Amino acid sequence: MAYLLKGVSILGASPTDLYIADGVISDKPVDGAEVIDAAGLVALPGLVDVHTHLREPGREDAETVDTGSRAAALGGYTAVCAMANTSPVADTAGVVEQVWRLGREAGLVDVQPIGAVTVGLAGKQMAELGAMATSAANVRIFSDDGFCVADPKLMRRALEYVKAFDGVIAQHAEEPRLTEGAQMHEGEVSTRLGLTGWPAVAEEAIIARDVLLAEHVGSRLHVCHVSTAGSVEVLRQAKARGVRVTAEVTPHHLLLTDELAAGYDPVFKVNPPLRTRKDVEALRRALLDGVIDVVATDHAPHAVQDKECEWSYARPGMLGLETALPIVLSVFGPQWDLIADRMSIAPARIAGLDGHGGDLTKAGTPANLTLVDPSVQRVVDPAELASRSRNTPYAGMTLPGRIVATFLRGEATVLDGKAVK
Amino acid sequence: MIKHLRSAADLDADTATLILDTAAEMAALSGREVKKLPALRGRTVVNLFYEDSTRTRISFEAAAKRLSADVINFSAKGSSVSKGESLKDTALTLQAMGADAVVIRHSASGAPHRLANWVEGSVVNAGDGTHEHPTQALLDAYTMRSRLGRLDGLKVAIVGDVLHSRVARSNILLLSTLGARVTVVGPPTLIPLDLTDKAQVSYDLDAVLPDSDVVMMLRVQTERMQDSYFPSAREYSRRYGLDVPRLRKLPEHAIVMHPGPMNRGMEIAPEVADSPRSTIVEQVANGVSVRMAVLYLLLGGK
Numbered sequence: 001m002a003y004l005l006k007g008v009s010i011l012g013a014s015p016t017d018l019y020i021a022d023g024v025i026s027d028k029p030v031d032g033a034e035v036i037d038a039a040g041l042v043a044l045p046g047l048v049d050v051h052t053h054l055r056e057p058g059r060e061d062a063e064t065v066d067t068g069s070r071a072a073a074l075g076g077y078t079a080v081c082a083m084a085n086t087s088p089v090a091d092t093a094g095v096v097e098q099v100w101r102l103g104r105e106a107g108l109v110d111v112q113p114i115g116a117v118t119v120g121l122a123g124k125q126m127a128e129l130g131a132m133a134t135s136a137a138n139v140r141i142f143s144d145d146g147f148c149v150a151d152p153k154l155m156r157r158a159l160e161y162v163k164a165f166d167g168v169i170a171q172h173a174e175e176p177r178l179t180e181g182a183q184m185h186e187g188e189v190s191t192r193l194g195l196t197g198w199p200a201v202a203e204e205a206i207i208a209r210d211v212l213l214a215e216h217v218g219s220r221l222h223v224c225h226v227s228t229a230g231s232v233e234v235l236r237q238a239k240a241r242g243v244r245v246t247a248e249v250t251p252h253h254l255l256l257t258d259e260l261a262a263g264y265d266p267v268f269k270v271n272p273p274l275r276t277r278k279d280v281e282a283l284r285r286a287l288l289d290g291v292i293d294v295v296a297t298d299h300a301p302h303a304v305q306d307k308e309c310e311w312s313y314a315r316p317g318m319l320g321l322e323t324a325l326p327i328v329l330s331v332f333g334p335q336w337d338l339i340a341d342r343m344s345i346a347p348a349r350i351a352g353l354d355g356h357g358g359d360l361t362k363a364g365t366p367a368n369l370t371l372v373d374p375s376v377q378r379v380v381d382p383a384e385l386a387s388r389s390r391n392t393p394y395a396g397m398t399l400p401g402r403i404v405a406t407f408l409r410g411e412a413t414v415l416d417g418k419a420v421k
Numbered sequence: 422m423i424k425h426l427r428s429a430a431d432l433d434a435d436t437a438t439l440i441l442d443t444a445a446e447m448a449a450l451s452g453r454e455v456k457k458l459p460a461l462r463g464r465t466v467v468n469l470f471y472e473d474s475t476r477t478r479i480s481f482e483a484a485a486k487r488l489s490a491d492v493i494n495f496s497a498k499g500s501s502v503s504k505g506e507s508l509k510d511t512a513l514t515l516q517a518m519g520a521d522a523v524v525i526r527h528s529a530s531g532a533p534h535r536l537a538n539w540v541e542g543s544v545v546n547a548g549d550g551t552h553e554h555p556t557q558a559l560l561d562a563y564t565m566r567s568r569l570g571r572l573d574g575l576k577v578a579i580v581g582d583v584l585h586s587r588v589a590r591s592n593i594l595l596l597s598t599l600g601a602r603v604t605v606v607g608p609p610t611l612i613p614l615d616l617t618d619k620a621q622v623s624y625d626l627d628a629v630l631p632d633s634d635v636v637m638m639l640r641v642q643t644e645r646m647q648d649s650y651f652p653s654a655r656e657y658s659r660r661y662g663l664d665v666p667r668l669r670k671l672p673e674h675a676i677v678m679h680p681g682p683m684n685r686g687m688e689i690a691p692e693v694a695d696s697p698r699s700t701i702v703e704q705v706a707n708g709v710s711v712r713m714a715v716l717y718l719l720l721g722g723k
Contacts, residue, residue: 183530191613194530194552194590209429265533308509310529 001411008038008371010360012336015125018043018360020367023324023410027363034413035362036287038371039178044340046078046368047278047325048347048356050141050170050248051296053317054080054111054318056102057095058087063109063301063388065102070386071299073108075321075415076370079348079356080109084116085146091116091127093135099363100137108413112351117141117158117169121147126158133165139228140352143170145224146271148206150176154214155210168246168350171210172229174272183312185258185273193261195311197271200228207231211245223247225298227272229282236291246350248296249283250252251327251393252318256280256393264330266314267393269302273316284331287342292348298323301389314402320391322385324400326371334374355409376402386419422718425544427533429555430593435520441563443714444707450487451710461490461716464521469495469511469536470547471527476681476705477547481556484712487521490720493518497685501630512634521720525549543719551585552654558591560711562599562701565635567707568676573600578629579620580606580661581639581688582650584613588680590640593620604629607661610650611641626661630670637678640690654687664690668698676700 004112007013019033020028049072055063062073065082072080082099090099096113103111104168115132119125119162121144132139142162149155149171158169173308179202184190186197207223211234226232226247238245252270260268268274286292300317307314328339340357348357358365378401380394406414413420423431432440450456466485470478478494485492497511500710506514508527514525522543525533530550538543548554566572577596581590583605596603604621605612606629612622623629630636641661642652651657658664663677671677677689677699684690694701 025644159489188615189614192590192617194587196551197614240586264534304505309507310527310535311531312529 002033003412004030004033004035005038005043005371006035008041008043009041012035012042012334012341013040020407020410024367025360025363025365027323028038029283034144036405040375041371041373043360044334044336044370044372045077045344045360046370046406046408047076047343048351048353049077049297049299049321050294050347050351051145052080052082052299052321053085054079054082054099055301056086057098061388062303064403065099066106067388068299068301069103069106069108069111069388070419071321073406073419074386074403075323076325076372077109077321078368078370078406079112079351079353080160081112081114081141081351083145085121085145089120090114091119091121093128093131096132096137096139097135101371108419109408110353113137114137114143114170114355116140116345117142117144117149118154121328123149123151123154126154126161128359129158129162129167130165134169141170141222142167143172143224145172148172148174148176150246152209152213156213156217159214159221160217163219166352168222170219170224171206172224173206173210175202175205178205184261184269185275187258187276189258189261190229193264195261200230200275201403203228203272204230204234208234211235211243214245215241215243219244221245225250225272225281226251226292227275227279229279231361232282232286232291235286239291241385246293247291248294248343249292250296250298251288251320251324252393253283253352254280254287254331255327258335260393261311264311266309266311267318267391269314269316270318288338293342294350295324295328295342296325296347297321301387302391303389309390317391319385319387319389321389323380323392323394325397325403326378326401329401330399331373367407369407370403371405373402374400376400422721424536424719425533426555426715427537427546428553428721429558429598431555431592432598434598437559437562437595440559440711440714441566442717443718444563444710447713448707448710456487457489458487459489461485461488461630463494464490464720465519466490466522466524466716467493467495467520469497469513469515469523469525471497471532472548474526474548477526479565480705480708481547482714483650483709485716486718487709490716509539511534516540522716524684525569545715545719548587550587552587554587554592555591555595555714556708556715557588558595559715560704560708561592561637562595562682563707563711564678564704565676568675568700569582569634572596574695575601575634576604576632577601577637578604578606578633579637579639580626580663582611582641582645583607583639584611586639591615592637608657611645626667627670630667631672633671634661634675635678636671636675640680640682640684642687656686662688662690663691668693668696672699678704680704713721
């Protein structure tokens, strides 16, 4: 199928005609191309999420690779990296290949599995990282996300070991002893609510240690869901010294604060927790100035019963794929080059996903892109989401931007704001 | 009148004072031969207790029965996650049974807030995790007022494990609403880092005692020792326990309170607990009157 995107604005530039044929951007008119009136629409390289929970295998009642892929495509994504904390854990070539195959079958986004760093996420013994790297899933990011690789020796070894196949360790930075029983950000609100605090220093201490370890062994490090102003300063200093560290921030940490816990509605429970206004401001500045490289959703679907309960018993996490771009638009406005870099180009580079985050003005670039109508304001309705779960913290919020179409290697996955399959 | 009592923050000064005044009227009843009022006849009060707390449960039970309410005791021990039905399903069950008020004790902070979303009746927090215990604060305020004649301007020292204490949280809120000045005292490990500006902080009990009208000792669980909050029970007791020499540092009129159950010899010496200064037994009696007042007012008794 060939397409002509008529009058489209590539990254906010003057309207132009964009042809898609044979899976790539074409600089020549193509006969018989389906014409899409793209006047007023902005073309972005397809978004890439380096941090998604698809829950399959194990919790298909919360999300499947198929439903998660649909949510991703509707959110403008063409690739997502599926976290390893499934059941069974994605700590073998067999499991990562299963997830990879399920992603191909769904066919809506490229599903790139992330492998666990340690067997069973238990933090004791290194998983067969090489086997996962050389499997059909071609794993390059390894993470025990949900758990921190807290053992410094094991973290050092993992950082070193993956150099052999240009892998990267994505660390969930949380000092476990400092966060025993933790329920929310430690501060005035946690004291008032009587919920055990998750101190900022528990994140900052691990990031500080890990950048020093990465520097020592000359490895790449990726820091998941940075949430505090102090972490930003640790990263800023490390980057200034030339440490090969990249970092992500979630849409919710760019927008929401710990005050939202006041009603004890666990839809606002997430790990790392929502922080303070001061942290939100620091994270926004860090994304602008590049200390934080990417926006990653940490899309974390949960079944109703895992959220409709007491705060302390609820699972942490929130949906993100379908609202990420609108939130980034609402926070930063139509800074299209920034959005393209932080949500597509840089994440594709970190994940080693060739063909994503390409230059849409160049003929021959794989046609992974999304079309956004920035003029539309939409109210988030949980019932309308494609995810199997409903745990969005944005219900009822009015957010800018509508994803009109998404293309994966030249094939439409979303048209007129609806998934094609 | 407010519908729920989930936190002492639900009470403004007028409402709190109305509850205390109503409690005084209720207390006058207990001197009579027939202690019962028909105020809540035909109304159903459910005691939903996820934690063992015989004293609080029987206090609420006595309060409801003296108002002629039908009382259902629903003991749901064990977490709703590990076994049995969820809080929401229990709430829907109670709703179907026509509960006019649910008194809830739960180990999870905020459980009363969650419950209030799922039942139509009033929710009364009888202690939730490390959050609050508002009726305890009301009975403490009632006790102070009846012993010392006022609350406005009173200097109250709350001593011990403030970090984990729902009694301390509710007392700080309520007492400051009613004009008392609260100082929390304890080892820094047991005082929250970001305490509200409604209370002063001190780490030195001896310095605080001479200028206190009320000293409220909190129960300190010895388990905290294993978690490095303090080195030993002996050291805790030496630095923050209320013994006889420390009792002498208090002004003549000052009273000693404890929400119970006490660790005699740990945070409070037996001689102090049993001294005339101590209001500990009085607090229990006042608890029934205060809870009668709360149920009566929340349920719009007539």
